[in-house]
Amino acid sequence: MSSENRAEENELIGRAKKGEFEAFEELVSRTEGKIYNHLLRLVNNPSDAEELLQETYLSAYKNIASFKGNSTFSTWIYRIATNHAFMLFRKRKPELPLDELPLPTHEELKRREIRDWDFDPADAAQSGEVREILTEAIKELPENYRAVVLLRDIEGLSTAETADALGINEGAVKTRLHRARIFLREILSSHFAPEELEAMEGK
């Protein structure tokens, strides 16, 4: 964010803190698109995403006095939105599993005859079929990991911003991101290099 935009954002936040709804609404308009997308990808359900979006901004409005400006407004909103999504997950599935996604071993890589995928990812990402595979793979991730990969690899936040948005430390972001990427790689390789799995199954 440029210093000019940051100054403008700070001015809006200052006015919102004084209770000026129009200034708050402008902050909503500037961030609602990416927050809606984040929630939709996180919860996979448009009506839940819509409800969470409303709760997120209402909560932001009520707590705007506590926004210290150490991060951008959007990182702060990502945090509130993600917290609300996790409250919903816990309500529906009270014991949120602390999944530890495994890493493959070096021996396993050798045995599976891992081969490079023969396409350019920037071109492949334009295909509707590939996008569908990518979307479906994300849904398979446990929520804790899904949130990290969405923020880092899809929405493009830095490690520090992701840590801030999720209320975890940077080390935890890196660990979860790495395991999530490997999990996704495994799913994608079952589509892009099915012979890898056949080698693993000894076919």
Added chain:
Amino acid sequence: MAYDKLSCKEILEKLSEYIDEELDPSMCDEIDEHMGDCPPCVAFMNTLKKTVKLYNTSGDEVEIPSPVRTKLHDFLRRRCTDEKE
């Protein structure tokens, strides 16, 4: 050999930081050296890089549907005005 195996495990754990250029240079050199002589690790790293790149380039936003936006703003105007009172 024991050193090599440990090194492989560490390398597999560090690959994302390597891809994101978040590792210190000495660790990068060690990974580069390993990659020079380990085709499975190279293929694994390349496919991991492609996984990341696919997600980096696939994240175009769905525009917030107009009724969702309208309901959000109506909801906030109503509730935030209540807060003030």
